[in-house]
Amino acid sequence: MTSIDYRLPQRRVLVTALPGPRSAALTARRQAAVAAGVGSAAPVYAADVDGGVIVDVDGNSLIDLGSGVAVTSVGASHPRVVAAIAEQAERFTHTCFMVTPYEGYVRVAEELAALTPGGFDKRTALFNSGAEAVENAVKVARLATGRPAVVAFDHAFHGRTNLTMALTAKSMPYKAHFGPFAPEIHRMPLSYPYRDEAGLTGEQAARRAISRIEVQIGADSVAAIVIEPIQGEGGFIVPAPGFLATLAQWARERGVVFIADEVQTGFARTGAWFASEHEGIEPDIVAMAKGIAGGMPLSAITGRAELLDRVHAGGLGGTYGGNPVACAAALAGIEVMRSLDLPARARAIETAVVPRLRELAADTDVIGDVRGRGAMLAVEFIRPGTDAPDPQLANAIAAEALSRGVVLLTCGTYGNVIRLLPPLVIGDELLADGIGVLAEVVRDLTR
Numbered sequence: 001m002t003s004i005d006y007r008l009p010q011r012r013v014l015v016t017a018l019p020g021p022r023s024a025a026l027t028a029r030r031q032a033a034v035a036a037g038v039g040s041a042a043p044v045y046a047a048d049v050d051g052g053v054i055v056d057v058d059g060n061s062l063i064d065l066g067s068g069v070a071v072t073s074v075g076a077s078h079p080r081v082v083a084a085i086a087e088q089a090e091r092f093t094h095t096c097f098m099v100t101p102y103e104g105y106v107r108v109a110e111e112l113a114a115l116t117p118g119g120f121d122k123r124t125a126l127f128n129s130g131a132e133a134v135e136n137a138v139k140v141a142r143l144a145t146g147r148p149a150v151v152a153f154d155h156a157f158h159g160r161t162n163l164t165m166a167l168t169a170k171s172m173p174y175k176a177h178f179g180p181f182a183p184e185i186h187r188m189p190l191s192y193p194y195r196d197e198a199g200l201t202g203e204q205a206a207r208r209a210i211s212r213i214e215v216q217i218g219a220d221s222v223a224a225i226v227i228e229p230i231q232g233e234g235g236f237i238v239p240a241p242g243f244l245a246t247l248a249q250w251a252r253e254r255g256v257v258f259i260a261d262e263v264q265t266g267f268a269r270t271g272a273w274f275a276s277e278h279e280g281i282e283p284d285i286v287a288m289a290k291g292i293a294g295g296m297p298l299s300a301i302t303g304r305a306e307l308l309d310r311v312h313a314g315g316l317g318g319t320y321g322g323n324p325v326a327c328a329a330a331l332a333g334i335e336v337m338r339s340l341d342l343p344a345r346a347r348a349i350e351t352a353v354v355p356r357l358r359e360l361a362a363d364t365d366v367i368g369d370v371r372g373r374g375a376m377l378a379v380e381f382i383r384p385g386t387d388a389p390d391p392q393l394a395n396a397i398a399a400e401a402l403s404r405g406v407v408l409l410t411c412g413t414y415g416n417v418i419r420l421l422p423p424l425v426i427g428d429e430l431l432a433d434g435i436g437v438l439a440e441v442v443r444d445l446t447r
């Protein structure tokens with residue numbers, strides 16, 4: 001990575017206890033104004049964010065190991081992105097691409113065709129959120145195949161709209177009491193190497209799912225398989241090698257659309273532009289969001305031209321979809337990712353962090369698994385001597401790390417996983433300090 005000029009000092013500095021008085025006051029105001037259903041992982045209010053630090057309203061400088069859930073890979077205020085946003089906003093903030101179109105949208109579509117896996121002819125449609133992208137991918141697959149059923153997997157997370165809640169596996173907090181859910185969603189077993197029976201290969205795990213699909217649904221009723229190449233909210237589960245390729249090949253043979261939900265894994269996060277590349281698969285449609293636009297709300301589906309072009313004009317879109325300011329941010333963000341070679345940076349983060357996590361795992365008896373790819377890494381916490389999930393410990397670790405100035409996120413079907421998603425532009429020293437705090441907290445809480 002070429003050197004980066006940060007605007008804010010890249011240091012962990014605490015000037016108050018956390019949360020500080022100003023954050024606490026905002027929490028009180030928030031409770032009277034913001035719906036309780038919208039949670040926050042860390043009750044500190046951001047004032048200024050750059051590179052790997054979040055400066056809060058009390059002047060504390062925290063290490064960001066979450067990137068706003070894998071969004072700010074280029075940082076939350078990269079100067080090239082900020083300039084592109086300002087320049088576009090001065091010209092126009094909106095026209096609606098479905099009314100009077102603009103070049104930025106077309107350029108983003110051209111970039112995504114070049115960046116996503118597969119050398120085939122592609123088309124793109126832009127939206128606002130990850131859930132919207134996934135939902136539109138399913139719309140396209142159903143229309144193009146004329147089939148109703150959609151296959152999703154255990155531990156999946158695809159969003160919070162009605163269709164994507166149905167695709168999501170975990171009840172609490174995502175689905176509980178929000179039903180009824182969309183029909184024709186069928187859940188199949190995943191490959192979860194840490195929790196599968198020992199020795200189950202990726203291909204065997206895929207065959208297990210395929211035989212269930214064939215028996216319970218029938219291949220010719222299946223419009224699409226929707227899968228995260230590495231599961232995000234479900235616990236950063238990396239399927240065994242061969243799992244995705246076996247599913248993708250079966251889908252191709254049966255005319256089933258293979259949709260990769262790369263909302264969390266995309267845009268250099270896992271050490272490749274897209275996680276599908278690690279398994280050599282070329283999804284028919286890729287759903288993208290999160291890291292796509294330097295923090296601006298934008299999402300996309302890019303896929304085979306013969307699928308996307310089947311849809312009649314007006315069938316896809318949305319008032320704000322592909323907003324011109326978000327497109328300008330995406331184009332600048334992609335340029336930054338290229339010029340800094342952020343896929344290589346993500347691999348360097350893996351190389352630096354994984355040995356430290358493994359060392360921690362060897363030193364304590366509460367870590368069942370260390371996994372992930374690139375800068376999407378996770379530690380699964382268990383009760384000593386068992387594989388029973390320990391979500392209380394994971395939550396206590398995240399809370400204690402925050403009080404020491406490190407923002408860490410949890411995830412996992414069982415809530416027992418600490419996930420690391422640092423901005424890819426984080427400096428080595430700051431990252432090492434953040435991982436050091438995590439290790440220190442684990443040792444302090446389990447000693």
Ligand SMILES: *Cc1c(COP(=O)(O)O)cnc(C)c1O
Pocket residue numbers: 128129130131132134157158159160228232233261262263264265289290
């Ligand atoms: C976050 C996420 C979504 C949903 O994205 P939103 O922008 O929150 O709607 C969908 N799929 C995956 C894999 C995600 O990580």
